Amino acid sequence: MPDRPEIVCICDSTRFVKEMAAANRELTFAGAIVLAPGVFVHAEERDAGRSVTDEQKTALDVLHLRKIDLADRVLVVNPGGYVGESTSREIAYARDTGKPVSFTDQPSDRATSR
Template sequence: MPDRPEIVCICGSTRFVDEMSAANRDLTFAGVIVLAPGVFLRAEDREAGGSITAEQKTALDALHLRKIDLADRVLVVNPGGYIGESTSREIAYARATGKPVSFTEPSFTEPS
């Protein structure tokens, strides 16, 4: 048995909050330490035109890269194969730092 549980960082578009929550739950019940985005806009916030500032987005993006640094591997939540700009950047960062990356959608074709 390892000295500590595996640490997995969940990446993906924050529009997939339900799918990320399900992955978080499944991994947690499997005994995994999960690192995931910490800020999700609620549907009513988006409908009311609410958002985060550009400065906040930049800070959250940098914080998420630090979470990848702490993780043993990355799980990309990508319903329908969707990978946005921020997630693409996180995948590239994870790979550059030697982290294994897997996807919830097996049909996803990775960018070259």
């Protein structure tokens, strides 16, 4: 038995908040420590003037890479196989640093070729 729980970093498009929450719940009940995006800006929030600045987006992207550094593995939540540009960068980073990467759905060729 390991001396600590597995640490899993969830990567996904922030459009999949419900799916990410379900994966987070499942992993947590399985005994994992889950690291996931902490900020989700939806269209209605942007319309209400609460959008994320470019500087904040850059800082959030860097912070998520640090979460990948802490993780034992990465789980990509990608309903329908969708992997966006930011998530593709995170997958490439995880693989470059030797982290195992798995997907909830079969990814497109673009996501697996990196």
